[in-house]
Amino acid sequence: MSDTIHKLVIIGSGPAGLTAALYAARAELAPLVIAGISPGGQLMLTTEVENFPGFPEGIQGPDLMQNMLKQVERFGAVIVNENAASVDFSSQPFKVKTETQEFLTKTVIIATGADANWLGLPNEQRLRGKGVSACATCDGFFFKGKEVVVIGGGDSAMEEANFLTKFASHVTIVHRREEFKASKIMLARAEANPKIKFIVNATVIDVLGEATVSGVKIKHNDTGAEEIVEAQGYFAAIGHTPATKLFATAGVEVNSKGYIVPKVFTETNIPGVFVAGDVHDHRYRQAVTAAGEGCKAALDAEKFLAEHEQ
Ligand SMILES: Cc1cc2nc3c(=O)[nH]c(=O)nc-3n(C[C@H](O)[C@H](O)[C@H](O)COP(=O)(O)OP(=O)(O)OC[C@H]3O[C@@H](n4cnc5c(N)ncnc54)[C@H](O)[C@@H]3O)c2cc1C
Structure with a gap:
């Protein structure tokens, strides 16, 4: 384990995670993105996306995600292509473990999405x-x-x-x-x-x-x-399963269907742990809403860090 304490670790690399990474990287938080073993999220599974603003002719889902990834890398976000295997939010700094590495961080954004059943x-x-x-x-x-x-x-x-x-x-x-x-x-x-x-x-x-x-x-x-x-x-139309097991085990509040419940804006019940996208939003479930929430979570994490600067 390296003893570097990151300012922000983002878990998930769909529209929510990558938009959070874009905002955080431009705010010079040097975010580390645990992108998962299937990076890019749900849009990697589709063809034409016609309702993401800015693409008058539509865009293929994987192309849109590739563009988001390039944009994030341009501002220096570091991408780790592994799954988060466990997290420890019991004290600062938080710990996020993958199969091969362990990271210390002051804040976390959970953007692990949900899968349709x-x-x-x-x-x-x-x-x-x-x-x-x-x-x-x-x-x-x-x-x-x-x-x-x-x-x-x-x-x-x-x-x-x-x-x-x-x-x-x-x-x-x-x-x-x-x-x-x-x-x-x-x-x-x-x-x-x-x-x-x-x-x-x-x-x-x-x-x-x-x-x-x-x-x-x-x-x-x-x-x-x-x-x-x-x-x-x-x-x-038989429901979705949010990817929240490892967070629920670590004390993040989830509802009866496993969705994370934010407390204040994007912050969860654990101060310094934020959430964005389909992993808590079972109502809208759109790329643009997930991206919007990624933006909000990054701004909230930035504010948290500023308020807790020693
Ligand atoms: C087939 C299909 C077509 C769609 N078409 C459209 C459309 O045309 N327009 C639209 O607006 N929306 C569309 N959607 C919905 C849209 O894709 C989602 O609302 C959006 O992707 C949610 O973004 P997200 O970032 O919250 O989560 P996701 O896109 O689900 O991304 C979550 C990411 O986190 C990763 N992850 C999960 N667990 C871990 C872990 N432990 N460690 C690391 N990473 C992890 C996942 O592998 C995934 O890469 C479509 C969805 C599907 C399935």
């Missing part, structure tokens, strides 16, 4: 970005006049389905049970939407299509009968 079907993965999505706000626009299937029975499934009816000709919600977890009001709104149809008590067993999605194969749980629902879009 999937059913785990092989074709669901193969057709990701080719009709398979987990984000209606991001991808709904690509399904103008098309038929789509939404998987799930909670509020987010109802919300995604309602949103998708702005573009899609038809939306079929497939839910594995007869009862819904969704709140009454969200369910009623979906039921009242003439473009939405429900198939309940049915399990999705395959996503069909060669180059792009052409249908979804389901099995009715009561009869065992199989059915193909024709669709060009498949939206998984």
